[in-house]
Amino acid sequence: MRKFLIGLIVGLIAFPLMAVAFLLSGYAPVGVTDHPLPLERYIAAEVLEKGIERRAPTRELSSFSAAQIAAGAKSYHEVCGGCHGLLGEANNFPEPKMYPPPPKLLTPDGYVTDDPVGATFWTIKNGIRMTGMPSFGGVLQDDQMWQIAALLASADKLPSDVTDVLKQPVFPPASPSASEKAGSAPGAKPEGQATPKH
Numbered sequence: 001m002r003k004f005l006i007g008l009i010v011g012l013i014a015f016p017l018m019a020v021a022f023l024l025s026g027y028a029p030v031g032v033t034d035h036p037l038p039l040e041r042y043i044a045a046e047v048l049e050k051g052i053e054r055r056a057p058t059r060e061l062s063s064f065s066a067a068q069i070a071a072g073a074k075s076y077h078e079v080c081g082g083c084h085g086l087l088g089e090a091n092n093f094p095e096p097k098m099y100p101p102p103p104k105l106l107t108p109d110g111y112v113t114d115d116p117v118g119a120t121f122w123t124i125k126n127g128i129r130m131t132g133m134p135s136f137g138g139v140l141q142d143d144q145m146w147q148i149a150a151l152l153a154s155a156d157k158l159p160s161d162v163t164d165v166l167k168q169p170v171f172p173p174a175s176p177s178a179s180e181k182a183g184s185a186p187g188a189k190p191e192g193q194a195t196p197k198h
Helices: 001-023 041-053 064-078 117-125 142-153 160-166 178-183
Strands: none
Touching: 001 178, 041 117, 064 160, 117 142
C-alpha cells in the first residue's frame, strides 16, 4: 500500500511537472503543419463544444424567412467565403494553411446543419481563441450574423437563387485595362513602337 501511495504522489507531481517542462522546452509543436499533441484535438473540441453550448443564445431555424437566408448568403459570400469556401468552381483559389484548418462550411464534411443556430451565431459573433476564427461582433450587425447562421444551418437544402450567389468567386478575375485591350486588338503596335514611315 505504501508503494502505491508513493507512486501515486510521484505521478501526481512528476507528470504535471514533466508536461510543463516539455511545453516550455521549445519542443512542443507550434507550427501550422506540425502534428498535434496526443489528445490535443479531442480536448480542444470538447472544451469548445461545452463552452459554446453554455453561452449560445437560442433561436429556431424555422423563425427565419427565405429572404433572411438569401441575405445571409450575400453576407457569407462577402465575409466568410474566403476562408470557409463557396460552392463549386468558386472555391478554386489559393489558400494559406491554418491550424486547425477552417471547415468548408458548404460541403458535407464541413456542414454545421446539426448545430443549433444559436451556437453558430455565437461563434460568428465571438470568434474562437487560438484559431484563425475572428470575432465579427464589431464588424457585422446581429441580424447579419443570425442570417449567416441560418444559411449555414440550411446548407444542405439551399434554393437555387441562394446557391447562385454562393457560386460566385470571392476574387473575380480582373478585367483587362484599356491599354491591355488596345494592345490585344488586331494590328495593334506594341507600346512605344513607332509606325514606320513610307
